[in-house]
Amino acid sequence: LYLEMWIIALFGGLLLPSVLGQCNYQQYVNTTGVNVFSPNYPGYYVANTQCTWLAVATPSNYRLRLTCSNVQIPDGTNGCPNDWISISRTGRTDFADGYKYCGYGTFNEVSTGNQMSIKLFAQYYSPGGQFLCQIQAFPPTTTIPTVPYDPCNCGVRKTSRIVGGTAAGVNEFPFQAALVSNTTRSIFCGAEIISNRRALTARHCLAGQSPSLVGLLVGDSDTSTGSDTPYTSLYLIQAFTCFGGNCNTNDQANDIAMVLTVNQIQMNPGVNIICLPIKYNTNTANQFAGTKVVAAGWGDTEFGGIGSNTLQKVTLDVITTAQCQSRYGNSITVNHICTSTFGRDTCQRDSGTSLMYTGTDNGRMYTVGVVSFGVECGTNPSVSTRVTSYVNWIRSNSPESSYCSV
Missing domain, CATH: 2.40.10.10 (Trypsin-like serine proteases)
Known part of the structure; x- marks a missing residue:
């Protein structure tokens, strides 16, 4: 399902009375909540269906959370060119700021204020689909604690598509x-x-x-x-x-x-923030060779596979420039840093993530490489851009x- 990661708040709750099954409807919603579902649910809506629902939180200083637990909307190969649900977090009925969803699965949203609007659009040739959501008002008392920005408070790891990786x-x-x-x-x-x-x-x-x-x-x-x-x-x-x-x-x-x-x-x-390797700012060919770095990402967990929903991490071994050149030739320069650990690697869609080196003197994490390219994840060295060359x-x-x- 597209856009499942665009979540900006914590969701939950068990819901509740079924009120918004009609097409084109406005409803005041309190903390008890209501169900919002497609016409004919649990059957399929018909082709050319267009419906808009506007929910308004009460009291007026409350916000709305939407939890869609059953979504079956025919999708396309790129985005949502066929049927879609659009969600406006601000309650706009022209959906100029709407986020479109399609596919099969679940998604969640939260309003920016006390209104949220939902639109279902089905093409004239649609085979039909269905969705079931719950919408509930919640008080504005739950806040996320912020931390003052300090560039020196960097690289602190919170303890607690990656080939051979773990969550x-x-x-x-x-x-x-x-x-x-x-x-x-x-x-x-x-x-x-x-x-x-x-x-x-x-x-x-x-x-x-x-x-x-x-x-x-x-x-x-x-x-x-x-x-x-x-x-x-x-x-x-x-x-x-x-x-x-x-x-x-x-x-x-x-x-x-x-x-x-x-x-x-x-x-x-x-x-x-992660630390820049300012104190390691020497672009020697074998800097960090023989050490271990960590990479994390949502990329493929095997070559040609699919991405992971859960952030994966993997520990990799940094090799020398000469070892890397033996596979890729002289295209590898002092501005590259290579890793090679059999069965473990970064993979497709992990590009751009960092190789994170942990300082031996302070335990902070530094970005020392930006994942660039490789050949068949986990079987050949992975090549990254050496950050110390670009500080x-x-x-x-x-x-x-x-x-x-x-």
Whole structure:
């Protein structure tokens, strides 16, 4: 199901009276809640169905949470070109800010204020479908504690598509982020938060993309549910910054980029920054060789497989430049860092995520590599962009951000 990861609050609850089965309806909703379902449910709606529901929370300072537990909406191969449900978190009935869902599964949403609108659209050739949701008002007393932004408070790991990987603890890596397509409603690359406005990723991830159609997902763990962590947020992207100035290239050299968010990323127990390797800023060919690094991501768990809903982590061995060149030739330079651990690797859609090195003197985590490319996950060395070669570029191209050498 598309867009299951776009959850910005903690959901739950068992619900309740069935009121909104009609087509085109407005309803005041209290904490008891109501069911919202498609016409003819539990049968299928018919072709050419178009319905709009507007829910208003009462009391007026309450917000609304929507939990859709049974969704069967015919989808397409790219986005939702056929039937869809659109959710406006602000209650707009023109759905100019709506998020479209289709497919089979579940999803959750939460309103920004006291209104939420829902629209069902079915094509004239639709075979039909169905959905069942519950909507409930909740008080605005539940707040997420924020932490003042401090660039020196970086790299603190929270204890508790990755080949041979294991599931990470919820918010174990609070600096882990992902790039989400507003077109396909899915994660397409990893990223790492390096400041309260910037995330580091791979340049090739941004080729052919537009900042207005990409979001930065932070604070998430299991993208199929909104109940595992309350820290998930999605930030709009203002701009891309790519090494060399051109994002539309697949050149494997200098495969590094940053995204700039429209608003400041709010730091909290589940969202924080990773340290830049400023104190390791020497681009020697074998820096970190023989050490272990950690990578995390939602990418494929096997070559040619499907992505993981749950953030995965894996420990990898850094190899020498010469060892890496023996597989890929002289295309590997001092600006690359390679890992090779049989049966364990980063994989498709893990591009852009970081190789995280743990400082032996302070236990902090540093981004030392940005995952770039490899051949058949888990069988050949994986090649990443060596971050120490680009620290000066990062700092000079993000003047709005401060970084700390710890």
